[in-house]
Amino acid sequence: MAWCSRKTWHFWLGVGFFALAVGGSLAGVGWIRVWFYQFAWWGYICMADACIQAVQGNSLLMDRRRVFWTMCLVSAAFWFGWEMVNLRLQNWFYLGVPLQLWQRWLGSFIAFATVLPGIFLTYELIGLTGLSWGRKATIIPKTITWYPWFLGIGAIMTILPITYPKVFFPLVWGSLVFLLEPLNHRLGAKSLMRSWERGDLSPFVRLLLAGLVCGVFWESWNWLAEARWTYNIPYLNEPKIFAMPLAGYLGFPPFAVECYVFYASVSLLWGGRGWERDDYQRTVRPMAPAWLRWLLGLGAVAYGLWMCHMIDLYLIKGWLP
Numbered sequence: 001m002a003w004c005s006r007k008t009w010h011f012w013l014g015v016g017f018f019a020l021a022v023g024g025s026l027a028g029v030g031w032i033r034v035w036f037y038q039f040a041w042w043g044y045i046c047m048a049d050a051c052i053q054a055v056q057g058n059s060l061l062m063d064r065r066r067v068f069w070t071m072c073l074v075s076a077a078f079w080f081g082w083e084m085v086n087l088r089l090q091n092w093f094y095l096g097v098p099l100q101l102w103q104r105w106l107g108s109f110i111a112f113a114t115v116l117p118g119i120f121l122t123y124e125l126i127g128l129t130g131l132s133w134g135r136k137a138t139i140i141p142k143t144i145t146w147y148p149w150f151l152g153i154g155a156i157m158t159i160l161p162i163t164y165p166k167v168f169f170p171l172v173w174g175s176l177v178f179l180l181e182p183l184n185h186r187l188g189a190k191s192l193m194r195s196w197e198r199g200d201l202s203p204f205v206r207l208l209l210a211g212l213v214c215g216v217f218w219e220s221w222n223w224l225a226e227a228r229w230t231y232n233i234p235y236l237n238e239p240k241i242f243a244m245p246l247a248g249y250l251g252f253p254p255f256a257v258e259c260y261v262f263y264a265s266v267s268l269l270w271g272g273r274g275w276e277r278d279d280y281q282r283t284v285r286p287m288a289p290a291w292l293r294w295l296l297g298l299g300a301v302a303y304g305l306w307m308c309h310m311i312d313l314y315l316i317k318g319w320l321p
Contacts, residue, residue, distance in 0.1 A: 014046025154178030211256025
């Protein structure tokens, strides 16, 4: 494997970002500690992508670049959606946030843009290990009778946490899977249930593992950062690993599945083109009009800016001196 080729040079860029983040944080360099999370995640993304490129010759940043940058925008909008949910749940808050508006708002977009790429690149890396868990699962019948069950479960998992957040808050981490998987299955987007119909649960298993790995990264890198989040969980608050209660790590695997299902639904706007090597050039239905895609993209940015304002008002509990 060539690590200094035209398509893998960004491995060393990632190493540089990550080394700067860890070294600067441990040395107490103020501005690096504030931006630690962004440096660490973008460093990891560059390194992971280069490893995938070196092994299979096709990666998000080098060969699916348009998909990658679109994914970053979708990722930011996706996580701003969870920040809106948190306005009701009040499960996490932010500390050590810069006073300068442009720094904290820009930092939010850059940080939230890493959520989907981080999970999906980790998913691809796990796939390159040859892990075959779930690849020979029992085949389920090809049917749509599960649609109303999924939609009903998804509705319950959405309504209960919003109505009784102090009791049912964990249910939000997985609700979108049940709400959107029937849509993906029906319209031909990437579907985990369709994979199961072929007797293959390995994508589901890899997503669970990717979510757990990324969860450990999120929490450990948050612990080293000056600008960070802290939790306010109504129960199961102890013991903790870093800032996260141990029980909270159970939410990361289903969250990764949620990310996968959500992005598959969004991909229907451009004809169902996915992000993976085998489907990023394949359409399953007509694309949405260009004007609509541009309008939604601009709307996502406007929504993110509005959510930055809402976070400033309700979710920041500590400012940098």
